[in-house]
Amino acid sequence: MYCIFIFPNRSEMVSPAIVLAFVPLLVTLIIRYRYHFLLLYRAVLVRMVLDCTTGISREERAFQYLLTHSLPGDPDSILDTFDHWSSHVEYMSNIGPKKGKVLDRLITDNAPLTVLELGTHCGYSAVRIARGLPLGARFYSVEMDECNATIAEKVIRLAGFDDDTVEPIVSPSEEVIPQLRERFGIERLDFVFMDHWKRCYLRDLQLLEGSGLLGKGSIILADNIIFPGAPHFLRYVKSSGLYQHRIHQATLEYFRGIRDGMAELTFIGTK
Numbered sequence: 285m286y287c288i289f290i291f292p293n294r295s296e297m298v299s300p301a302i303v304l305a306f307v308p309l310l311v312t313l314i315i316r317y318r319y320h321f322l323l324l325y326r327a328v329l330v331r332m333v334l335d336c337t338t339g340i341s342r343e344e345r346a347f348q349y350l351l352t353h354s355l356p357g358d359p360d361s362i363l364d365t366f367d368h369w370s371s372h373v374e375y376m377s378n379i380g381p382k383k384g385k386v387l388d389r390l391i392t393d394n395a396p397l398t399v400l401e402l403g404t405h406c407g408y409s410a411v412r413i414a415r416g417l418p419l420g421a422r423f424y425s426v427e428m429d430e431c432n433a434t435i436a437e438k439v440i441r442l443a444g445f446d447d448d449t450v451e452p453i454v455s456p457s458e459e460v461i462p463q464l465r466e467r468f469g470i471e472r473l474d475f476v477f478m479d480h481w482k483r484c485y486l487r488d489l490q491l492l493e494g495s496g497l498l499g500k501g502s503i504i505l506a507d508n509i510i511f512p513g514a515p516h517f518l519r520y521v522k523s524s525g526l527y528q529h530r531i532h533q534a535t536l537e538y539f540r541g542i543r544d545g546m547a548e549l550t551f552i553g554t555k
């Protein structure tokens with residue numbers, strides 16, 4: 285077997301001085317984005333390795349952990365255990381305890397009777413919302429991924445909430461929103477929590493407006509509007525004249541070093 289090595293001629297070789305000139309830039313980028321690299325490592329690389337070595341999904345691993353470390357029927361214990369898992373075992377993009385407190389406060393202060401969540405994932409935020417709801421409230425949580433939805437339902441039931449309180453809906457949000465009135469008999473949404481793919485925020489907000497289910501005072505809380513970010517959504521909210529809005533500054537769930545925030549919108553109706 286023959287191997288052929290092709291060497292660039294000397295005039296095409298990059299001078300070491302130029303390479304060295306890039307070192308400070310590279311070091312600056314690494315320092316500046318160290319938390320993003322850490323996030324990539326924890327959220328993607330560790331997950332891929334564990335998916336291969338355990339043969340089960342991250343969501344299933346999280347559920348196994350909850351089963352062995354939390355108290356069934358105790359939402360606080362489920363949430364604390366989930367927080368411990370996501371901070372110390374494997375990264376998971378639940379809303380987390382810090383931004384979760386803003387969600388808790390909005391739910392307690394407004395006592396919404398009809399609530400919609402877009403993006404259930406494993407049910408962390410659904411448990412957080414359900415534990416603060418007033419008696420008789422109805423809560424619909426939408427997840428398009430069937431495997432996530434199966435885990436979420438088990439987590440929600442493990443926390444002690446039956447389907448009279450939390451109704452999981454397995455479907456993409458863009459299909460569910462136009463059906464909310466006819467299929468689920470909803471007249472008005474008092475509170476909407478948006479935490480699905482950020483590129484869907486604007487489309488789904490406009491679908492909600494079109495559905496006529498937002499009334500004066502309806503609240504929409506949208507997570508991750510700074511990281512990964514939802515710039516078109518924010519621009520629309522600010523320019524539409526349909527909302528009063530407020531940004532809650534925060535950091536990314538389970539990550540001190542990455543800036544994030546939530547947008548709280550109050551529907552005021554006419555332009």
Ligand SMILES: C[S@@+](CC[C@H](N)C(=O)[O-])C[C@H]1O[C@@H](n2cnc3c(N)ncnc32)[C@H](O)[C@@H]1O
Binds near residue numbers: 429432455479480484
């Ligand atoms: C960040 S996770 C949700 C985390 C969850 N809210 C929590 O704090 O525990 C986003 C979830 O939204 C789901 N999702 C994304 N786009 C969706 C859509 N258009 N309709 C329904 N679910 C969607 C994804 O499958 C994923 O499970």
